[in-house]
Amino acid sequence: MRAALVGIDFGQGDFAASVEELQLLARSAGADPVTTITAKRSSPDAAYFVGSGKADEIGDAVLDHQIEIVIFNHALSPAQQRNLEKRLNVRVLDRTSLILDIFAQRAKSHEGKLQVELAQLQHLATRLIRGWTHLERQKGGIGLRGPGETQLETDRRLIGERVKALRARLDKLRKQHDTQRRARGRSQTFSVSLVGYTNAGKSTLFNAVTKAGVYVADQLFATLDTTSRRVYLGEDVGQVVISDTVGFVRELPHQLVAAFRATLEETIHADLLLHVVDASSPVRMEQIEQVNLVLKEIGADHIPQILVWNKIDAAGLEPSIERDEYDKISRVFISARTGAGLDLLRASIVEWAQAAPGARPPRPRYEGEDSGYGDDADDEADLQDDDTLAADDGEPGKTPTITHVGSH
Ligand SMILES: Nc1nc2c(ncn2[C@@H]2O[C@H](COP(=O)(O)OP(=O)(O)OP(=O)(O)O)[C@@H](O)[C@H]2O)c(=O)[nH]1
Numbered sequence: 001m002r003a004a005l006v007g008i009d010f011g012q013g014d015f016a017a018s019v020e021e022l023q024l025l026a027r028s029a030g031a032d033p034v035t036t037i038t039a040k041r042s043s044p045d046a047a048y049f050v051g052s053g054k055a056d057e058i059g060d061a062v063l064d065h066q067i068e069i070v071i072f073n074h075a076l077s078p079a080q081q082r083n084l085e086k087r088l089n090v091r092v093l094d095r096t097s098l099i100l101d102i103f104a105q106r107a108k109s110h111e112g113k114l115q116v117e118l119a120q121l122q123h124l125a126t127r128l129i130r131g132w133t134h135l136e137r138q139k140g141g142i143g144l145r146g147p148g149e150t151q152l153e154t155d156r157r158l159i160g161e162r163v164k165a166l167r168a169r170l171d172k173l174r175k176q177h178d179t180q181r182r183a184r185g186r187s188q189t190f191s192v193s194l195v196g197y198t199n200a201g202k203s204t205l206f207n208a209v210t211k212a213g214v215y216v217a218d219q220l221f222a223t224l225d226t227t228s229r230r231v232y233l234g235e236d237v238g239q240v241v242i243s244d245t246v247g248f249v250r251e252l253p254h255q256l257v258a259a260f261r262a263t264l265e266e267t268i269h270a271d272l273l274l275h276v277v278d279a280s281s282p283v284r285m286e287q288i289e290q291v292n293l294v295l296k297e298i299g300a301d302h303i304p305q306i307l308v309w310n311k312i313d314a315a316g317l318e319p320s321i322e323r324d325e326y327d328k329i330s331r332v333f334i335s336a337r338t339g340a341g342l343d344l345l346r347a348s349i350v351e352w353a354q355a356a357p358g359a360r361p362p363r364p365r366y367e368g369e370d371s372g373y374g375d376d377a378d379d380e381a382d383l384q385d386d387d388t389l390a391a392d393d394g395e396p397g398k399t400p401t402i403t404h405v406g407s408h
């Protein structure tokens, strides 16, 4: 789908990087960005977000390039979106809707799909004006409208009912997960969660560590569900559980953060976070900050972190480890792609696992077992197949054991 991108520079942050990110977001959603229109403003225009001269310029671009969709790098009010669609005669999408759309395409687990639908409906409910008949058609239409209801009232009621039903189902799933987690909590496997900005290289690192073959792509939000594997880290600590998670992004729609709290539950209950950073990105510091904001929002900011500076091959850095005695954060410089520095990272995880309260006595080592990362098929044996935690419907034998040992 041929798309025109619109980014307005309000003089905050790295504007070029944010436009570049919008291009990647648009491509991730399956759009083909053929032109990008930018402007500088001090504040958004109430009616069109951009000024009317700029709106005309966008209109010309729509005609010149046979644009089918215009994507704004900002949150638009329902009125702005409507006004723009009328003036440009083409579909207009804002940043929130774009991200919701990508999530909708990527969601694989039952729970993930419910979460995305809930977020989409909540977003839609705020911009429901009239003539929205999607749900009605789905349900069969005629006979659905209550007596004396307008179309708008019917739509509102249908959305409200669906939101309620989705919430109830997600609540039930969450309770199941809690029960499972409590049951698993008795055995004390140290758990590690990979977190970080989208595209930082979390899944690549997860694969390098576990050889799991998780989907890696130069796309935003390639991973939506939480996947976990056991990894043997040597005699001293035995097995740990490592989880790969959904990436974070600047201005992650609020509904999505809330909706994915359940998916991120493994993160909230982890003993240690590996905060993966794209060391080659010019906006890495801003990304670290954004990730920490989301961690705070989901209640995971108390968990100790190792900052994993990834992609050192692209950044021209050497593998190394830095310890900050003051803020207790270690920084490990690695390349998930080339494997450089993975030994340092491993040593760092082992250190944390050993220091954890309730660190368990080591599991006996099997004959011929290698202490390297997931080198031994046996390490993954009981988690090999379908061990996506988010989609886990309760097979205790197959699920990793998670212990919440609190902050260190
Ligand atoms: N040069 C270089 N590229 C890397 C490295 N690690 C990952 N990449 C690339 O970065 C891109 C994103 O990698 P992913 O592992 O999918 O990133 P992610 O953090 O899981 O992304 P989401 O799941 O979308 O949040 C891919 O094109 C990887 O090949 C690295 O160490 N060096």
Ligand SMILES: [Mg+2]
Residues within 6 Å of the ligand: 202, 203, 204, 215, 216, 222, 223, 245
């Ligand atoms: Mg990923």
